[in-house]
Amino acid sequence: MQVALFIPCLSEHLYPQSAMSMVKILRHIGAEIDYVDGQTCCGQPAFNSGYRKEIIPIAERFIKLFRHKQYVVAPSGSCVAMVRKFYYDLDIHPNLHQARDDLAAKIFEFTEFLVDVARCDGLGGSFPHAVTYHDSCHLNRELGIHEQPRQLIRAIADVQFIEMEQSDICCGFGGTFSFKFADLSIAMTERKCRYIEESGAEYCIGADSSCLMNIEGFLRRHGKKAKTMHIADLLAASLGL
Amino acid sequence: MNLRASSTRQYIRTALKNDNLRQAVNKATQTALQKRLAIVEQTPNWEDLRLRAHSIKQNVIEHLDEYLERFEKKCGENGIHVHWATDAEEARTIIKKIVRQNNVASIVKSKSLTTEEIHLNPFLTNLGVETLETDLGEYIVQLLDQTPSHLTAPALHLTRQDVGRIFQQKLGVDYTENPHELLQIARKKLRQKFLQADMGISGVNFAIASSGAFVVIENEANARLSMGLPRIHLAVMGIEKLIPTFQDLPLFLKLLPPSATGQKQTVYVNIIGGAQYDVLGEGPEQVHIVLLDNGRSKIAADVELRETLFCIRCGACLNVCPIYQQVGGHAYGWIYMGPIGATLIPQFLGLHEGRFAPFLSSLCGACHEICPMRIRIPHHLLKLRNQVVEAGFSKKGEKSVFKLWAFLAQHPVLYRLTTWLPGKIQIIYRRPFPAPGYWRKRALGLFDSRGFRRRFLDEQKQRKRRANIDQQHGMTT
Structure with missing residues (x-):
């Protein structure tokens, strides 16, 4: 099983450790890792801000880079959603339509890949802590990935998994939204963090670095005890990798 | 009408500090959501209902002309006067004419967003016609000279304590916060007006194309009284409100009340199928319906946005919107608010006027998930954002930034440099970079100058070296 890594911007530049954890887990389940050098961004920040024309070359470049891979796996739901779903809203060159369709069918978010493609029901391991899980919006609603991460968490032997209130309510990040309407975004993050705190969990697990950066930023800034953790880091830690 | 991002931001800032408002909005929305969920859980074919309703509307909007013609013809047969208004001004002119011709001095209104859309109340008041809202929420909002803050619950942003104070100030009654007593106060004021009014104005929830009839649903019987007691009934309807036949009505009546107020059904379902029947002489002498386009046929022509x-x-x-829940409906600046409002504002008011609205969303998608009509709201918001940008109405300088960024994203070495440098700086200055606004209450993550790529490639090299050593080792032994 050959897995080409798609490492989104935030993972590349802010949370490389989580991406490394993903590599460890993928190797652990026997995948052969392939890194496509020269990859950059999928174009999502510009797309969400209304710039479509500008990112067509980015999307076409992305499709060409990954077109011949068996599987493409990324530690982010929103970036996968961009490629799988929103590339269809771009005027991609007709010559690349087939490649775009193929890519949409073989690009997977990390937990989705583990559970649905690699048929891994859980990795076991040990993590004797209380954790809760935040459903990232694109992951949950665009890709329908809700159960897969929970299944992986529950399979850890001694983890205490607590569902927080409204685990699927937006954390307030929304990319450029968090800058454009910062006050509003912060109010939303505050609410999310309150639910995390009230759950009593030590760690808020997530599968998208962008939400985690936002949540972590608030928790840290306000001296809260709860910490955030990418699910790849959780799995790697529980297996001692 | 002046919708500016700066005034929106200003409003949001004030709203976020208004705990009273936020509590009222939060409580009301949560209650409605819980009640809705209880009904949806008891409706195993809910998804099927949504799909069917979507396909019915799809058909209607794609063949709007035909359905409208059929509706007009059938209305004529039923003695309902049909008027066509291409825009708000024309609608007001038509209504003025009817008002003048019939010497209308006072009007009772039941809640209608479409009449808000054409600013009917101030227009009628200026004509010297006493115009009174009779839906309790709308009545409260009218007393305050505000616009509704919710599509179905106009005074959702107010607590009952607020209402008590408003009644005390505006109606000169003793303060009470007992909902029952408040209702009695309003009822006493309104009952008399129903009997005196010359004309009743309503909106339309659904119009039945094949029968020339229309449906108004409600809980307070005020619509029923507004439509039935005065000698003239005038309804204002957006042309998209059509459904093909009466057979389609139950489906929509199953979807609307649970989604709106968390009720299985509303208390009243009024079907208007004509004017006074000459033999018996009950009901209004005249029934008028104003079919309002006001930009709708242009929207209907867009394959996606329709x-x-x-x-x-x-x-x-x-x-369900996490943004609406924080600040309520007035933040959007127009009579259609929330996620669907954010799609309608730029389409109705123009891309320049409504340029900020599609951006007032984190694109979380909860709206699409809950919408009984399965409208892909985030999808349309994205499309409209693109239209705002293409029309040149995005923030100054933003385009150049994204263009530069897009250039860098096509040149991996340069792209890496842009984060390598901040990463290096942060090694010395171990603090998150200040990001305006964002940073005030949140720390931004730290850049990692090595990045994943470097780490991975270094690790790869090490693994190879190790593998080579192992191999050599194997060969020598």
Whole structure:
């Protein structure tokens, strides 16, 4: 099983450790890792801000880079959603339509890949802590990935998994939204963090670095005890990798 | 009308500090959501209902001309006067004419967003016609000279203590916060007006094309009284409100009340199928219906965005929206608010006027998930954002930034440099970079100058070296 890594911007530049954890887990389940050098961004920040024309070359470049891979796996739901779903809203060159369709069918978010493609029901391991899980919006609603991460968490032997209130309510990040309407975004993050705190969990697990950066930023800034953790880091830690 | 991002931001800032408002909005939306969920859970074919309703509306909007013609013809047969208004001004002129011809001095109104859309109340008041809202929420909002803050619950942003104070100030009654007593106060004021009014104005929830009849649903009987007691009934309807036949009505009546107020059904379902029947002489002498386009046929012509016309104005997307829940409906600056409002504002008011609205969303998608009509609201918001940008109405300088960024993203070495440098700086200055606004209450993550790529490639090299050593080792032994 050959897995080409798609490492989104935030993972590349802010949370490389989580991406490394993903590599460890993928190797652990026997995948052969392939890194496509020269990859950059999928174009999502510009797309969400209304710039479509500008990112067509980015999307076409992305499709060409990954077109011949068996599987493409990324530690982010929103970036996968961009490629799988929103590339269809771009005027991609007709010559690349087939490649775009193929890519949409073989690009997977990390937990989705583990559970649905690699048929891994859980990795076991040990993590004797209380954790809760935040459903990232694109992951949950665009890709329908809700159960897969929970299944992986529950399979850890001694983890205490607590569902927080409204685990699927937006954390307030929304990319450029968090800058454009910062006050509003912060109010939303505050609410999310309150639910995390009230759950009593030590760690808020997530599968998208962008939400985690936002949540972590608030928790840290306000001296809260709860910490955030990418699910790849959780799995790697529980297996001692 | 002046919708500016700066005034929106200003409003949001004030709203976020208004705990009273936020509590009222939060409580009301949560209650509606819980009640809705209880009903949806008891409706195993809910998804099927949504799909069917979507396809019915799809058909109607794609063949709007035919359905409208059929509706007009059937209305004529039923003695309902049909008037066509291409825009708000024409609608007001038509209504003025009817008002003048019939010497109308006072009007009772039941809640109608479409009449808000054409600013009917101030227009009628200026004509010297006493115009009174009779839906309790709308009545309260009218007393305050505000616009509704929710599609189905106009005074959702107010607590009952607020209402008590408003009644005390505006009506000169003793303060009470007992909902029952408040209702009695309003009822006493309104009852007399129903009997005196010359004309009743209503909106339309659904119009039946094949029968020339229309449906108004409600809970307070005020619509029933407004439509039945005065000698003239005038309804204002957006042309998208049509459904093909009466057979389609139950489906929509199953979807709308649970999504709106969390009710299985509303208390009253009024079907208007004509004017006074001459033998018995009950009901209004004249029934008029104003069919308002006001930009709708242009929206209907857009293959994608026409889906925004499927909206049945239930307000579920408002209730579930994490943004609406924080600041309420007035933040959006127009009579259609919340996620669906954010799609309608630029389409109705123009891309320049409505340029900020599609951006007032984190694109979380909860609206699409809950919408009984399955309108892909985030999808349309994205499309409209693109239209705002293409029309040149985005923030100054933003385009150049994204163009530069897009250039860098096509040149991996340069792209890496842009984060390598901040990463290096942060090694010395171990603090998150200040990001305006964002940073005030949140720390931004730290850049990692090595990045994943470097780490991975280094690790790869090490693994190879190790593998080589192992191999050599194997060969020598």
